[in-house]
Amino acid sequence: MSNLSNGLPPRTQSGNESAKRKKTKKKKSFFRSFMKFVLFLLIIGILAGSGYVYYIYNQVEDVLDTGNNREVPKTELAESKPLTVLLLGTDYRPDHPTYLSDVIMVATLNPSTKSSTIVSLPRDTRLEMDGYKPRKLNEYYPVFKAREKESGEVAEEQMKKMIGKYLNINIDYVTVINFQGFRDVVDSLGGVDVTVDKNMCYRDSADGTNINLTAGAKHLNGDQALDFVRYRKSNCRPKTDGSDDFDRNRRQNQVLHSLIDQMQSFNALTKFGAIIKSVDKNMTTDIESQQMKNIVQTYWNISKQNVKYNPVAGTWRSPYVYIDEQQLDAARQALQAELAKKANNNTVTSSNS
Template identity: 50%
Template sequence: MGNTTGGGLPPRSSGNRGRSAEAAPPRRSSGSSGGNGGGRKPPTPKRKKSGAKRFWTIFSIVLILLIIGAGVYLGWIYQKSQSIGEAGEPVKPANTQPIAMALLGTDFRSETGSHLTDVVMVAAMNPNTNTATIVSLPRDTRIELEGYKVRKVNAYYPTFLAQEKKGETEAKEAMQRMLGKYFDIPLDYVTVVNFQSLRDIVDALGGVDVDVTMDMCYKDTADGTDIDLKAGPQKLDGKNALDYVRYRKTNCNPPTGPSDDFSRNQRQQQVIGAIMDKVQSFNALTKSGSLIDAVAGNTDTDLENKQILNLVKTYWDIPKENINFPKVTGTWNSPYVYISDSELAAAKQALKDELAGNHQPAVPAAGE
């Protein structure tokens, strides 16, 4: 099993790959929007859509690509990548059969010990069409699902971790069952990545060149946050790159400007672009070993080693237009986001269509 810095999990007690999602009633109240569930009036105003979806989607792909660097190193890197994933043969080889997996991005830092999954995505991939569909849930999504206590979606993983420590089901397997039931599809795998991975990857690359868009200053002694960036072109190390994409507000004197979600989205894509530039350079390929170590040290997955190789070989050159990101938004009424029923239903159907080989092309948003 892959390890996780500061938050490693014990070995899996039993496999759960390739099985259907936990049995569930044909139709249920899961994922129902608070807008009309139980007579709840849709709250207003609408909360601005987070930029985390595109950032973590691309970032998760980058993490997978970093495992191999480039085809010329495939044999050596396969040996090196044994530190990621599990042994054994995949039940459903990703190069011949469609698979679905959950991707969780946790805000784990040694300073806080938090395992909240600020990123929750489900990806379905089909090798026969060389396409993929990725659905991202807002972290504050209210989950109302038969057999589970009502919570924000980002609170389930730490809850399952606590139960795992008491001898109950392993946390990743519990997330696999819960999200499979919520989306009404069988999930084959779960991969958990923490924010430390971004910092380690940038450091393994020797830093990335970024034109910082504005002065940023924010300090928090409770969790060790110390953001202090000046506007202008510069090379960011891992710590400053993570600060750059996380910055929201200031508490310094003199104060720096605030950042909205749209600006954060732009910065996140900017840093990912800088990482991709480095990864695709020859210099980065010579550092594949340290990059794999950076990924392995911050990734916990039940993917088999051979399945990881299958994924890389199959989807290495997937065109971006072949990836569909169904929109899932909702309305904010503290402390929850109440998901749109129609958007959630469409997203569920898109995942099912992907697995069935009926990929639905992405629909550009207005203004794109």
């Protein structure tokens, strides 16, 4: 697993340079990748109900290694206390090496109730807060990345501090996933079924973007699914209708639901190796291996009904989204309420749910 002090995982080395290393570390890399993949599924809600993931986990629990072997006190483990994780989805891909965070989510996990609350913030949110220059929310991560050597602070740590301050909550961990990982996961599962809500056409020769989708029920591959969730405006003739952050959030949710259905099918088990490889090169986290293992043990049977998704909306006035303060306050309260929940007959859900 990549150490966050180094940012996102480096590109794969040349064959001659890395062949020996790949051969000697093949088995260890598999298990690192497996745990990264489980975390990815957990945070976006896909893990809910996936009993076969727990079955596979039991087969490898004695050989887990995520690269971060710091010992976690028992009182700090996922089974003992609620945790909060920041999830960033960046637009980084091999043909477009930038780090704009197009997905910004904060997930709280509560072991007492086996439940989670996920808050999603629009990427174009105008953030004005003491200590930070006003800018779009998705621009801070690449700015922090560019200033790492000068500031001496890791970009991911700065994002945890800033988003934590914005939401009035302490963030324990951060995970970064890039667009290439998204595309590869979709392809590894054989594509996703969605309903494209409108015709979409946009081309950009600078980064190879070529969005060309027509409305209706579609089966999309990884590239097309990424186009579907990213589409904002048209530069084609004739022009197609544009989209805002809220349209994109709805499409993102639709794709995630389709991935949930795919992941919870038995057929996904046969594709497990390919999915693991797709996530390995495109994700990094600061979660310790001991904590990662405990998260899976604690939440492997979390129910879909116990995963609450709270997208925060606002008003679009180009080029920003101005957040609805009432919705933002409600999201803050939802995260804090999740952390404070105690088990009772009304909140505990059976593992068979």
